[in-house]
Amino acid sequence: MKQTVTIFGIPISVNTTSTDPQYLEDVAKYVEEIAGKISSRSATNLPLAKLSAMTALTIADELFQNEASSLPAARRGPRRVEDLIVKIEKALAEK
Secondary structure (H helix, E strand, C coil): CEEEEEECCEEEEEECCCCCHHHHHHHHHHHHHHHHHHHHHCCCCCCHHHHHHHHHHHHHHHHHHHHHCCCCHHHCCCCCHHHHHHHHHHHHHHC
């Protein structure tokens, strides 16, 4: 099934196996929410490519944290999305 969603004002056609069109809409909305949080914390207007990359890193970090939470405590590192965002913003500011 092909479905179109809009992220960052850009229509994106996606092939999906989900029979629930609302699912992909919810995923797109979540991506935009994360991007909005990152954008609002930036002192400058981020280029779309950087905003997209930072959004992807943040969501990937959330995924890794969720996967790591199923590991024993001794194997889990203290990883926080907020810390990652701060590090990325500092690195971007230095360039």
